[in-house]
Amino acid sequence: MDGQVLESQSGRGRKGAAARYRHSSLRLQKHAAIDRRHGFIRGWNVTSASAYDGAQLRNVLNRGNTGSTVWADTAYRSKKNEEWLDRNGYVSDIHQKKPKARPMSETTSRANGRRSKIRAFVEHVFARQKAQMKLFIRTIGIARATTKIGMTNLAYNLMRYVRHEGRSASA
DSSP: OEEEEEEEEOOTTOOSGGGGGGOOEEEEEEEEEEOTTTOOEEEEEEEETTSOGGGGHHHHOOGGGSOSEEEEOGGGOOHHHHHHHHHTTOEEEEOOOOOTTSOOOHHHHHHHHHHHHHHHHHHHHHHHHHHTSOOOOOOBSHHHHHHHHHHHHHHHHHHHHHHHHHHHSOO
């Protein structure tokens, strides 16, 4: 589980056709749950980049569609999320935060390194969508941007499905 910051145009402040060149930029964040084994996008959500990441954990995870272990970066770690994960039968493997004004312990650092290897799958999905699939949000408003991101996620999952089917086909 991780988030990616994207930019879109905001429709705020428009007053007529002459103002079309004065759009402000709307920063969006895409939160995604990725299947570790096959690389499919299992759940996703788009929010304003200013929204708290930890609040999106429940919106992306689906017990019927997700494994029991949750890997995520420190933005998703909170006492409330840890309790929610425990109540709903998930195993938390969320990154540990560095203590303030102190170095991170060696064991915590090694544990975070182990978690990062798993989380790299999520980052690779975001990188592939941005580089190879040319994901660039040029829409006005969060609703259109959400639709475009959803279509990109669908196309990505179809590409993954074709790849997996091609692997299992006998020659």
